[in-house]
Amino acid sequence: MEPTIKSGASPADENERPKDDEKILELDQRELMRHTWGTFINHPPSIAAGGKGTVVPGCEYCKTIIYSDNQFLSHLAVDVLPQIVQRILRMSKE
Numbered sequence: 109m110e111p112t113i114k115s116g117a118s119p120a121d122e123n124e125r126p127k128d129d130e131k132i133l134e135l136d137q138r139e140l141m142r143h144t145w146g147t148f149i150n151h152p153p154s155i156a157a158g159g160k161g162t163v164v165p166g167c168e169y170c171k172t173i174i175y176s177d178n179q180f181l182s183h184l185a186v187d188v189l190p191q192i193v194q195r196i197l198r199m200s201k202e
């Protein structure tokens with residue numbers, strides 16, 4: 109039986125496409141996971157180390173002060189997601 113090839117797509121394209129999508133998804137997930145809600149020193153060094161910095165809650169990656177899970181979700185939606193979407197759109201145009 110001969111392999112069926114859809115018009116406009118070679119078998120190679122069909123094999124490579126999901127791998128690219130997986131790679132893009134993996135990169136985006138890694139980017140998203142960098143933003144963890146924890147604590148950080150707001151103006152290092154800390155008081156304990158002789159400075160004036162205090163421990164505050166927030167995004168450990170961006171050093172943005174965040175007090176609630178709603179604020180953290182807003183940070184992801186407003187600050188992080190647009191960067192990820194823009195990168196995906198840029199990559200799809202290449």
Ligand SMILES: [Zn+2]
Nearest residue numbers: 143167169170
């Ligand atoms: Zn962040």
